Amino acid sequence: MARAEWGLQGRGKWVCSYKKTTLIICFLNIAVALYFLRSLYASLYIYSGNVSRNIVLYTPDQLQKMEESIRIRMTYKPTKLVKWVKKLENEFSREMDAVQFPQHLKQKITDEILQRLRSLNPDGADIELDISKEREAVESWRNEKLKEAKSALTDKTSNSTIPREEAGMLARALESDWAVLSEEIGLWVPFEVSNEEHDDEPEGEVELEEEVLPGRPVPSECHAELHTDYDGAAVRWGLTHHKDSAADCCQACLDHARNAKEGEKKCNVWVYCPSEFGCHSPDIYEHKHQECWLKFAEKPRLNFKDRYPESYRNSHPSAPLNVPWVSGVISA
Template sequence: MVRVLGPAPALGGRSAARWCTYRCVTVAVCLGNLLVVLLVLRSLYNAPGYFASSPKRVTMKYSAEQIKMVEESIRIRSAAVPVELVESVKKLQKLFAREYKRRKELPLELKQKVSYEILQRLRDLGENSNTTEQRGALDSWRVEKLKYIKGASAQNLSNSGLSSEESRMLKHALEFNWRMLIEDIGLWIPISVWHTEHNDKPENEPEEEEIIAGPPLPHECNAQLHTDYGGAAVRWGLTHHKESAADCCQACIDQARRAQPGALKCNIWVYCPSEYGCYSPDKYEHKHQECWLKQAYHPKFNFKDRYSESYRDSHPSAPVVVPWMSGVITV
């Protein structure tokens, strides 16, 4: 017996329909999101300040009057340039460059030989020589040295241990760079200072007595104006100031009384009464009210009343009158 079967039912029909619905919804959501993104990009693109590709060049338009003013300003600045001064500076720079090159050409050993010879010539003058004599000795040495080098070169003789190249360089330095050579070897001679004193006081008029600020000095101070005594320093005056010369003398007396056995005892005081400070040949700046306490078995003064003319020639900054006052105490 044969059984006839009817048509088979479709498998997964409901699932296929459900899958189709999900796909359509997903596509629709994606399209919606894409549309929203496109709208946002469009709004940002149209907004000012966003997605600017490059700044736009602004073309300035000047009027004829403004252009004329700019041209006038350029002309004024060009005319104000100190052309002659600039050219002079350029020439000086070239000159200095040549002199510096010539200065470097002279070797150190040769400069030392020159300095030794010059120092020996100055020593031959003695310690009491003034600046005029020293300058004369330098000029005579230069003339003699040039004459010797030229004579030796003409006869092809040796120049006291100098090679031909060193002789050439020294000859050039003595002829054209003499001042520069003097500076290089460290020699400096001050310009002569002439002190002219004008004395228009009547002959019979008495000398005015100098007034020293402060209380009167006791008799044992033996104060002497315009006097600078030497001696071993018991108290350094740069850091020891007193209101008056009497106080300085009293400080010397007190130190001598309190000094321990074997220690230096003050018997010389030196005071600076000048408000402008006091001159001294050392490297320090001596100010008003400095009080130096010193000791010497046989006191001798360094300077008295006035500095000598020869001393002022070699020390141009020295005044005419000794500014210090001092004394040797008697206890």
């Protein structure tokens, strides 16, 4: 009996101590929470007080000076420069749109232009087409295609072979973005340039360095001219006619003139590409090292001489500064 009473008393004490401990912990939590709330309120009060104290009140004289400063900055604002930058951004945007022109349409345009150019020479003879005829053929194709694309857009009953979803892109490319698209598909529409007189070079321009042609020396009867490209009707297509040196190209022209049959055109102009990197030309072909063109012209005429004109390089960014070809006119 005594043991039972002692057990109840001990259990009562344990229960009492547990309740006290719980109450103490609750009071501590409340005290900590109140402390943090007070600290937060104090920091907000200090911040708001600092903000209110940092407000600056300007005098009328200071405000007038600030307005004058803004007016001066606006007066000296580079408006012309801003306009030029916007113009360049628009042009760049147009070029990016042309670059994103679908590849299959670019290929289709290239094939159609090549087909139109080949139609000028249905026999497939190795002759050089007249520059003006090539230009007219490309421009004629462009006008016809542009008309067909616009018709496909406006006339639902049109018999055009151009899908309506492609007609808009094609019309824009052929009209406003034609120059950029021409570069993208590797088309350079040739035009005639005559540089027979060379007294218009800018003052102080460095003269072309004297170059030594690789291979054996060119005979005097070849009349070789560095950095020169002569026009003429091709009697031997240079894309498939390569020679080891300019002297060999000239000799091929001499041999052709000597062995030509009666009534055939005799070579009297030779044009050779001595550059290992190939030679630039305003046509759709890629001209490689050692190409040898044999031509005939009743009155030989220059295409380019010494340097490409600045206006030409502006429209043909891939053109080098100097004409890479070497040419010559031999005696008939």
